[in-house]
Amino acid sequence: MSVLVIAEHENGTLVGSTLNTISAALAIGGDVDVLVAGNDCQSAAQAAAQAVGVSRVRVADDSTLAGQLAENMADLVVSIASDYSHILAPATTFGKNFMPRASALLDVSQISDISAVISADTFERPIYAGNALAKVQSADNIKLITVRITKFDAAPAAGGSATIEPVTAAADTDKSRYLGLAASESERVELTSAAVVVSGGRGMQSGDNFPMLERVADKLGAAVGASRAAVDAGFVPNDYQVGQTGKVIAPDLYIAVGISGAIQHLAGMKDSKVIVAINKDSEAPIFQVADYGLVADLFDAVPELESEL
Amino acid sequence: MKVLVGIKRVLDPQVKARVNGDRTGIDLTNAKMTMNPFCENAVEEAIRLKEAGTAEEVVVLSIGPAKAEETLRNALALGADRAILVHTEDTLEPLALAKVFKAIVADEQPQLILVGKQAIDDDCNQTGQMVSALLDWPQATFASKLEINGDTAKVTREVDGGLESIDVNMPAVVTVDLRLNEPRYASLPNVMKAKRKPLEKKELADLGLDTANRLTTLEVSEPPARDAGIVVETVAELVGKLKNEAKVI
Ligand SMILES: Cc1cc2nc3c(=O)[nH]c(=O)nc-3n(C[C@H](O)[C@H](O)[C@H](O)COP(=O)(O)OP(=O)(O)OC[C@H]3O[C@@H](n4cnc5c(N)ncnc54)[C@H](O)[C@@H]3O)c2cc1C
Numbered sequence: 055m056s057v058l059v060i061a062e063h064e065n066g067t068l069v070g071s072t073l074n075t076i077s078a079a080l081a082i083g084g085d086v087d088v089l090v091a092g093n094d095c096q097s098a099a100q101a102a103a104q105a106v107g108v109s110r111v112r113v114a115d116d117s118t119l120a121g122q123l124a125e126n127m128a129d130l131v132v133s134i135a136s137d138y139s140h141i142l143a144p145a146t147t148f149g150k151n152f153m154p155r156a157s158a159l160l161d162v163s164q165i166s167d168i169s170a171v172i173s174a175d176t177f178e179r180p181i182y183a184g185n186a187l188a189k190v191q192s193a194d195n196i197k198l199i200t201v202r203i204t205k206f207d208a209a210p211a212a213g214g215s216a217t218i219e220p221v222t223a224a225a226d227t228d229k230s231r232y233l234g235l236a237a238s239e240s241e242r243v244e245l246t247s248a249a250v251v252v253s254g255g256r257g258m259q260s261g262d263n264f265p266m267l268e269r270v271a272d273k274l275g276a277a278v279g280a281s282r283a284a285v286d287a288g289f290v291p292n293d294y295q296v297g298q299t300g301k302v303i304a305p306d307l308y309i310a311v312g313i314s315g316a317i318q319h320l321a322g323m324k325d326s327k328v329i330v331a332i333n334k335d336s337e338a339p340i341f342q343v344a345d346y347g348l349v350a351d352l353f354d355a356v357p358e359l360e361s362e363l
Numbered sequence: 364m365k366v367l368v369g370i371k372r373v374l375d376p377q378v379k380a381r382v383n384g385d386r387t388g389i390d391l392t393n394a395k396m397t398m399n400p401f402c403e404n405a406v407e408e409a410i411r412l413k414e415a416g417t418a419e420e421v422v423v424l425s426i427g428p429a430k431a432e433e434t435l436r437n438a439l440a441l442g443a444d445r446a447i448l449v450h451t452e453d454t455l456e457p458l459a460l461a462k463v464f465k466a467i468v469a470d471e472q473p474q475l476i477l478v479g480k481q482a483i484d485d486d487c488n489q490t491g492q493m494v495s496a497l498l499d500w501p502q503a504t505f506a507s508k509l510e511i512n513g514d515t516a517k518v519t520r521e522v523d524g525g526l527e528s529i530d531v532n533m534p535a536v537v538t539v540d541l542r543l544n545e546p547r548y549a550s551l552p553n554v555m556k557a558k559r560k561p562l563e564k565k566e567l568a569d570l571g572l573d574t575a576n577r578l579t580t581l582e583v584s585e586p587p588a589r590d591a592g593i594v595v596e597t598v599a600e601l602v603g604k605l606k607n608e609a610k611v612i
């Protein structure tokens with residue numbers, strides 16, 4: 055049995071999600087290879103080779119993989135798929151984009167967003183925004199899987215010594231062109247890897263009030279997140295969104311400020327270790343999942359929190 | 364240009380899903396069902412393309428139970444021209460759905476396929492990508508902006524790192540995110556008119572496709588509940604608890 059993990063990386067830097075996905079691969083068993091695909095991605099390959107548990111890193115470094123367009127990525131995965139019993143990628147927007155495409159080309163059913171490995175062919179995955187867990191068994195001979203990264207600890211990033219081998223990129227399909235990424239600028243820690251997250255909802259009233267949360271976040275070394283309502287209202291950019299349709303996170307501490315706690319929001323944060331809710335409505339559903347609830351006006355409580363820290 | 368929109372009938376997002384008695388799935392008896400929210404955005408976008416003169420016809424497709432006719436009628440009331448129901452009482456996996464889409468595309472020859480980025484019941488996030496793979500078309504997933512420019516389309520995609528832009532050749536499959544647009548409501552006269560719009564029914568079995576599921580659901584369970592927390596009276600008490608009790612700061 056051999057398992058392939060497809061690495062997520064940005065400009066040559068390995069993204070943490072890759073290490074969580076390696077852990078899921080190790081839970082399945084067998085040799086674990088990592089595929090690093092991109093343009094100018096040798097440094098990501100070097101990093102992947104250091105991860106504990108990886109046997110071999112295969113690098114497809116080619117200009118046709120710049121922007122990691124789904125069509126070229128899927129064709130590359132298909133070209134080496136027969137070497138593997140399982141192919142895994144993180145269930146981030148990176149993996150969700152090309153993995154189903156590769157699955158369909160291989161005529162297999164993808165298993166999305168697994169939260170646990172039960173055995174080599176049986177996996178657990180959340181459905182209905184995490185309101186239920188399904189145990190599913192796959193009859194396909196190659197299993198394509200995306201991994202809910204918050205459910206698997208990161209494999210140690212250093213200490214491994216995998217071999218690195220080149221692999222040829224598939225021919226350019228020329229179906230689409232990458233134009234660029236408008237990244238939201240922040241010097242803060244990344245939302246999905248932060249140990250502490252402070253999130254604001256519609257109760258924040260305006261984007262102009264978010265600096266109040268940012269000051270608390272600065273004191274805690276935290277990332278800032280948001281509910282969909284806050285993003286839709288234009289308070290903060292889309293990549294702040296936590297939830298069923300945004301990011302799924304599980305920090306040690308999640309502080310929800312002016313967020314009611316809709317099912318779809320809880321789907322993205324209810325695995326956090328400690329949840330704090332600050333809301334002026336004592337009936338808000340967020341209090342049902344909060345370890346510590348404070349019924350207060352956030353415009354009083356947040357500045358006070360900043361000075362208490 | 365003809366636009367084909369995929370629509371799924373799902374449990375209403377406001378309703379809390381509960382596991383059924385024999386732990387095989389979700390109890391949907393008498394549950395409030397609705398159009399998958401992402402599909403509402405897909406329908407809305409198709410109608411706007413028609414209103415802008417970019418599209419001539421909007422065809423909506425649902426693969427599912429007889430009751431999905433209601434959901435298709437709803438799309439017709441919103442402004443779609445024609446509906447197709449591929450009837451099956453079985454729940455198909457996205458791979459099988461993609462095979463059905465491919466068969467319908469062979470008849471309909473659309474230049475654009477719009478689907479939701481994910482169905483809020485299975486949370487698969489696969490169907491659009493699979494449809495484009497089987498058709499050998501380009502794909503643009505998680506779209507929050509779509510601009511058709513003749514033979515190509517420029518799509519803004521909501522990704523974890525921000526907003527990505529790509530340009531795809533047409534025909535293409537686009538999977539849509541919630542911020543693409545604000546779906547409209549159907550007016551009463553349009554609901555009445557929708558009753559007379561064409562809705563074609565096909566039996567899945569008559570398409571002669573291999574739509575057997577590859578995954579078996581062995582069990583469905585409730586996730587472990589969180590222990591009840593406490594209410595603190597002051598910010599100072601909160602900070603004290605986080606430092607000394609939870610030890611997270
Ligand atoms: C298909 C689908 C997918 C979705 N995906 C997501 C998702 O990924 N993430 C997500 O977050 N949502 C998602 N939603 C939306 C979700 O259903 C809710 O609408 C949303 O989470 C509400 O955001 P909110 O809590 O900020 O706003 P509201 O529900 O409006 O809550 C605002 C809260 O702020 C409190 N408040 C107001 N003023 C103050 C004050 N001065 N002091 C203290 N408290 C105050 C209020 O008491 C209230 O509880 C999705 C919905 C659908 C249908």
Ligand SMILES: Nc1ncnc2c1ncn2[C@@H]1O[C@H](COP(=O)(O)O)[C@@H](O)[C@H]1O
Pocket residue numbers: 368369370371372399401402405424425426427457460477478479480481482483485486487488489490491
């Ligand atoms: N049974 C179905 N009939 C028509 N379209 C569907 C069906 N199931 C899923 N889709 C489309 O595919 C999208 C993504 O679904 P999924 O891949 O299941 O998350 C949905 O938003 C629909 O647009």
